[in-house]
Amino acid sequence: MTTANHCILLSELQVTHGIIFPKTGHMLTFPKWEHILSNMRVIAKKTINAYRECYPEADGQLKAWVALIEGQEIKNFPELKYIFGSADFVQPDRVIFNIKGNHFRLITAVDFRNQIVFVKWFGRHKDYDKINPSEVQHEYPPC
Numbered sequence: 001m002t003t004a005n006h007c008i009l010l011s012e013l014q015v016t017h018g019i020i021f022p023k024t025g026h027m028l029t030f031p032k033w034e035h036i037l038s039n040m041r042v043i044a045k046k047t048i049n050a051y052r053e054c055y056p057e058a059d060g061q062l063k064a065w066v067a068l069i070e071g072q073e074i075k076n077f078p079e080l081k082y083i084f085g086s087a088d089f090v091q092p093d094r095v096i097f098n099i100k101g102n103h104f105r106l107i108t109a110v111d112f113r114n115q116i117v118f119v120k121w122f123g124r125h126k127d128y129d130k131i132n133p134s135e136v137q138h139e140y141p142p143c
Contacts, residue, residue, distance in 0.1 A: 038073050039070060039072060039073050041070065042070055042119065043118045044138065047140060047141070051141050053141075058099055058122075061099045065097065065106065069084075077112075086098040094108065094109055094120070095110045099122075103124065104122065104124055106121075107121040119138070121136045
């Protein structure tokens with residue numbers, strides 16, 4: 001391989017896979033994030049599982065919600081709303097899901113850029129009316 005060919009190859013890689021340090025010619029590589037973070041990830045599955053145990057009547061619906069949201073690449077709230085028609089957005093980053101025909105509410109914080117859904121709160125609709133969804137922090141089930 002000639003030096004000229006090697007430089008062309010490195011300059012192509014620079015655009016897609018890393019950074020070349022000009023003085024040394026060494027290359028720092030990094031993964032293409034769009035291939036790694038292609039689907040939503042639910043953070044705090046331990047919390048979701050605890051809510052499933054605490055509210056067994058919502059177990060199947062919570063399990064289905066996790067399976068559905070983790071199978072999607074969702075770029076923004078309108079795309080999420082298309083999939084979950086009853087979802088509501090609350091500033092600054094909260095998305096509220098109706099679970100089991102609106103008997104329960106699931107409050108999440110969604111980071112569309114990094115494809116992460118943070119579980120913040122889950123409970124009965126009557127308990128949801130007593131809290132401020134934009135301020136609630138991560139809560140472990142009361143059971």
